[in-house]
Amino acid sequence: MIMEKKRRAIYPGSFDPVTFGHLDVIARATHLFDSVIIAVAVSEGKVPLFSVEDRIQMLKESTSDNPAIEVVPLSGLLVDFACEHDVFTVIRGLRAVSDFEFEFQMALMNRKLEARLETVFLTPKEDYTYLSSRIVKEVARLGGDVSPFVPAPAARKLREILK
Numbered sequence: 001m002i003m004e005k006k007r008r009a010i011y012p013g014s015f016d017p018v019t020f021g022h023l024d025v026i027a028r029a030t031h032l033f034d035s036v037i038i039a040v041a042v043s044e045g046k047v048p049l050f051s052v053e054d055r056i057q058m059l060k061e062s063t064s065d066n067p068a069i070e071v072v073p074l075s076g077l078l079v080d081f082a083c084e085h086d087v088f089t090v091i092r093g094l095r096a097v098s099d100f101e102f103e104f105q106m107a108l109m110n111r112k113l114e115a116r117l118e119t120v121f122l123t124p125k126e127d128y129t130y131l132s133s134r135i136v137k138e139v140a141r142l143g144g145d146v147s148p149f150v151p152a153p154a155a156r157k158l159r160e161i162l163k
Contacts, residue, residue, distance in 0.1 A: 007032070009120065011091040012039040012078055015055045016048040017154035018062055019136055021128035025093040028122045030068050036091065038063070039074035039081060049137055054157060061153040079114035088116040095129045 009029055015022060015038070029036045040055050048055070052073050063069045074081050082088055090110065092103050100121075107119035123129075131149055140146045140158040147155045 006034040007089075008035045008037070008085075008087045009033040009089040009091050010037045010039050010078070010082060010085070010087050012041060012074055012081075014041050014043045014046060014048060014133070015059055016043065016046075016050055016133050017055065017136065017150055017158060018058050019128070019131050019133055019150050019154070021093065021095065021124045021131040023062060023151060024124040024128055025091065025122050026063060026069065028124075029091045029120075030066060032120070033068075033089070035068045035070065037085060037087060038069060038071045039078070040071065042073060042075040049161065050157060058151070058153045058157055062151040077113070079110055079117055082114060082117055088114070088118060090117060090119045092119055092121050094121045094123050095131070 009032070011026060011029055013022065026036060026038065038059055040052055040059065042052050050058070056071050056073060059071045063071065078090065082090070090107070092107070094100055094103060103119075103121065110117045110119065124131075136146050136149050137158070139149070140162050146158055150158070
């Protein structure tokens with residue numbers, strides 16, 4: 001009997017905080033792959049609003065209905081993470097043409113570092129193309145309602161941290 005190989009992918013990002021755009025890309029990825037590892041970047045170069053533990057918790061709460069999703073921290077190079085987990089497909093979301101140049105360069109660099117690594121670009125639903133974690137944080141800082149843009153766990157955490 002031949003065992004079918006599972007199609008697995010990694011969706012890396014900072015998710016600071018997770019948005020409905022992220023969740024849409026995750027949902028699209030789970031239609032294409034048997035399982036998806038959401039790799040939450042420690043983001044040492046950036047100064048995230050939320051700790052990696054908080055970002056992981058928000059994602060776990062927001063995706064708890066899907067057993068095909070695993071949420072884990074990512075520190076270091078994505079290619080090393082991919083090799084450690086034996087997963088060589090990376091999911092990246094593209095909202096607009098402006099995202100493409102950076103993402104394309106990253107995909108080429110990742111493939112140069114690890115030839116087995118392939119990047120699949122997914123576009124979110126049109127309703128989410130304007131959405132970014134940066135914009136959501138700005139709306140929250142200025143007292144705006146972010147519930148149309150982020151899942152309940154993220155909205156709750158934003159209210160707590162930006163009181």
